Amino acid sequence: MTAAIVTETLELAKDLIARRSVTPHDAGCQALIGARLAAAGFTCENLRYGEVSNLWARRGRVPPLLCFAGHTDVVPPGPLDQWQSDPFLPTIRDGRLYGRGAADMKSSIASFVTATEAFARERPGHSGSIAFLITSDEEGPSVDGTARVVERLKQRGESMDYCIVGEPSSVEALGDSIKNGRRGSLSGRLTVRGIQGHIAYPHLGRNPIHLIAPTLAELVATRWDEGDEHFPPTSWQVSNIHGGTGATNIIPGSIEIDFNFRFCAKSSEQSLKQRLEDILRKHGLDYGIQWILSGRPFVTRSGELVEVVRRAVFEHTGRTPELSTAGGTSDARFIAQICSQIVELGPVNATIHKLNENIELAALEQLPGIYLDVLRALLP
Numbered sequence: 001m002t003a004a005i006v007t008e009t010l011e012l013a014k015d016l017i018a019r020r021s022v023t024p025h026d027a028g029c030q031a032l033i034g035a036r037l038a039a040a041g042f043t044c045e046n047l048r049y050g051e052v053s054n055l056w057a058r059r060g061r062v063p064p065l066l067c068f069a070g071h072t073d074v075v076p077p078g079p080l081d082q083w084q085s086d087p088f089l090p091t092i093r094d095g096r097l098y099g100r101g102a103a104d105m106k107s108s109i110a111s112f113v114t115a116t117e118a119f120a121r122e123r124p125g126h127s128g129s130i131a132f133l134i135t136s137d138e139e140g141p142s143v144d145g146t147a148r149v150v151e152r153l154k155q156r157g158e159s160m161d162y163c164i165v166g167e168p169s170s171v172e173a174l175g176d177s178i179k180n181g182r183r184g185s186l187s188g189r190l191t192v193r194g195i196q197g198h199i200a201y202p203h204l205g206r207n208p209i210h211l212i213a214p215t216l217a218e219l220v221a222t223r224w225d226e227g228d229e230h231f232p233p234t235s236w237q238v239s240n241i242h243g244g245t246g247a248t249n250i251i252p253g254s255i256e257i258d259f260n261f262r263f264c265a266k267s268s269e270q271s272l273k274q275r276l277e278d279i280l281r282k283h284g285l286d287y288g289i290q291w292i293l294s295g296r297p298f299v300t301r302s303g304e305l306v307e308v309v310r311r312a313v314f315e316h317t318g319r320t321p322e323l324s325t326a327g328g329t330s331d332a333r334f335i336a337q338i339c340s341q342i343v344e345l346g347p348v349n350a351t352i353h354k355l356n357e358n359i360e361l362a363a364l365e366q367l368p369g370i371y372l373d374v375l376r377a378l379l380p
């Protein structure tokens, strides 16, 4: 790892943080990344859908294809007066780089770029191909970003062999944890209908709150599956209940319940829908449900990519990363449709989406070297 790459990575991370790319805006980040990649021999395509900017860049035409994926958008900074320094003025303090996106995930993107530039200089005739899939819609609805680019790649018959997503996967120190999969997410809005009436004449009404109570108890107690070696058991959680008119003398006519499954590969969208509705029917409820599937579970089992990433992390940090599928969804769920081996590896996530988001400079110095070693190992 040369000193030059360390400096270049810090400078690029700062340039990216200084661009106010609050989701879905890209604020010129992708133009900057694209220009660097074009100079390193990439063919760049800007794919714009609605307000969302996407960059697909590729160097080489032959397999295997290793893709670096990530996002340039950031979440809003929140109250500015509670930041110790301006979130869009990258600032170094106490051995850390502060700014919105420092950890999620502009430092990873800067490291992808400088590692790739170094690799293209060092091995201009490398085997295989390298790609970048960068979106400005990961922190928002995630509709016009990676999902749309993957659709387009599918139509063109393009697929990937390996993908590294730069999401902040680490927990306490860089590389202590990498994600080799994610749970699925299935949400529902349940409406249970009763009969509205005066609370003093309950025989004339039908109270949906009373009707749902034993059903909810059963749903909460249900063991949906046992999980497996990669995933914890599927969980079911209620996020909102709305019932009642505000008046204290009315039996409500209906209630609404929002719930979510975080599910593992032992269950499927269909099996969970079926089992939940079986319980509702058993309790004789008059109900309707609107379902939204936002991601299916996927997992990259131990194999070439996981091993190469683990070795590279160990070389640079002395840590052996633990494999994890915990946390929320990420764009990896879309990429999984066209790529069989995906690993998420990035900085510590302790300050992401928070005030005073930051990355340790020591980690920023190690990250490009790790990505560079992955390139060297997979595209000799």
Ligand SMILES: [Zn+2]
Binding pocket: 071, 104, 105, 138, 167, 168
């Ligand atoms: Zn992120």
